[in-house]
Amino acid sequence: MDQLDLFGNPEAQTKTHFEIQNGDYIYVPDFLNKKKADEYFQALLDKIEWKQESMNMYGRQIDFPRLTAWYGENDKPYSFSGITLSPHPWSNELLEIKNRIEPKSGVEFNSVLLNRYRDGNDSISWHTDAEKELGQNPVIASVNFGAERKFQLKHMETGEKVELILKHGSLLVMKGELQHFWKHQVPKTKKKISERINLTFRVIK
Template structure:
């Protein structure tokens, strides 16, 4: 069985030291009322799309809905496509301003992923695109259904996982993206929706 990091009952920041990386987990960063409000607002105000990529000559849809928002010019390229940001919504700005003091980074963009049910997922990857800089700080806000977040060390095979709950904040920083990959796997144990927001700093524009 893979090792699992425990859920924390303390709403304060929990610093998790990993080999070649660092995590900060705030399980109750937003109150239940705040998290419920943001969840409902984002479901209805965000322009959700199902994107995809070419694989073996075919167009394959990602198993989730996505959206990219941020400052003008903060375009982001991944999976063979460049995404131009939509303008910040009031709710996204509120969330961003709330997490900046904890994360210590002046975020200028956010990638939103909407997992409609347990069959929606995100495969193994690292957020190591050139636009993010050498050692990016990435802040992940989680709303809705609790989903398992898994990490694996790309060289040594170490694995860790967290159950990211409604209203939580996870910060990835240091050299983590160089040595670790992460994923949100499919599950038969979750039927509810989840929205994940990963706030980033784009270092240059395209």
């Protein structure tokens, strides 16, 4: 449905709020102007303490296909995919971005997970962001820098798919029941592409 709107409806350019079955999301392609987005991208590449995390699978350590970092004010450790992260304190850039996205998201975030996809071989596979610490109907705000990547949603009962291309400087807010009914992923691509950084702001209870 949203795909049809994008091509058939002249208002599509200004439409930012999308209601799908069992969830809704906001997508603002030009949330940050190019100059600001470039500045943040460079600062995040240079200053974030990126880590190669790995996970134990059948007795072997397997590297995640991306670099990660965890920042925020909450010192409760956060667990996902079998690893536990303790947050670094907010950096100036992260606080600035957080302040810019909160009015549009309608919540105050206390942490952010950062993912760095070095090339098309890096990815994140089907999952939900529905960990216990995030509570019922979590609001997750995702900010994107660098290379454009496909972001896919799949309804867990009907199999329906929605696909977005997340642009440099864009904001995606996932909300409502979405995390309880839809999985999402950023698939690998064979295209020769440069780096991408994604920030997902969250509220840890």
